[in-house]
Amino acid sequence: MSARRTTEEREPSRGPRRAGTRGVPRSVREPLILDVAGRVFAADGYERASMDRIAALADLSKPMLYAYFGSKEGLYSAYIQRTGGELVQRLVAADRTGSRADRIRAVTTEFLSFVQGQGDGWRVLFAEMTARRPLVELVARLRTQIVTEVRTMLEGGAQGRGLVPPASQGVAEAIVGAGEALANWWVEHPEVPLEDVADWYAGLTQAAISAAVPAAH
Numbered sequence: 001m002s003a004r005r006t007t008e009e010r011e012p013s014r015g016p017r018r019a020g021t022r023g024v025p026r027s028v029r030e031p032l033i034l035d036v037a038g039r040v041f042a043a044d045g046y047e048r049a050s051m052d053r054i055a056a057l058a059d060l061s062k063p064m065l066y067a068y069f070g071s072k073e074g075l076y077s078a079y080i081q082r083t084g085g086e087l088v089q090r091l092v093a094a095d096r097t098g099s100r101a102d103r104i105r106a107v108t109t110e111f112l113s114f115v116q117g118q119g120d121g122w123r124v125l126f127a128e129m130t131a132r133r134p135l136v137e138l139v140a141r142l143r144t145q146i147v148t149e150v151r152t153m154l155e156g157g158a159q160g161r162g163l164v165p166p167a168s169q170g171v172a173e174a175i176v177g178a179g180e181a182l183a184n185w186w187v188e189h190p191e192v193p194l195e196d197v198a199d200w201y202a203g204l205t206q207a208a209i210s211a212a213v214p215a216a217h
Helices: 003-009 026-048 051-057 062-069 072-093 100-117 119-127 136-155 167-187 194-216
Strands: none
Touching (some): 026 062, 051 062, 051 072, 062 072, 072 119, 100 194, 119 167, 136 167, 167 194
């Protein structure tokens, strides 16, 4: 095996492996390419991520990779939009019935289940939000969608007892910020059970809401 081939196929710290996409339809191949790209972006960061490496691990030629996505920025954008869209949709679909505590627990668990199952996606979406990346505005827009979903949940209290602006807006920002920090910590401590982290996050959320109730009425 040549030294060049060995260098191209060396795995990053989180161990991406070849996706075996050769010969499959584009509708199947493209999601597999995005999976590989996400692992490389998460392990190496946007600036250091190599299109040669992504193409090799996805088992396709570099020209074909560019034909699919146009550029590294285009590939990064496609990954963010797919992964961020999945997170938003999962939050939207979370059970909104029952008591306020039930709704908080449902949204909290859905969010943490995403982080647990999409660790690479979480890193790409939020762990580097403050970096000077070409698509940081896209990530910020996705975050705004998430804040909006949380605010909607806070304002949807039973019998009209939900928070109202500006309390609902400020508390939604606080809840999302706390979730980001907790999720980033949890990614580095995966041995902690999801149920425990969900309990902590739900407790923080309940405390933030309770503190804002006097200001909302």
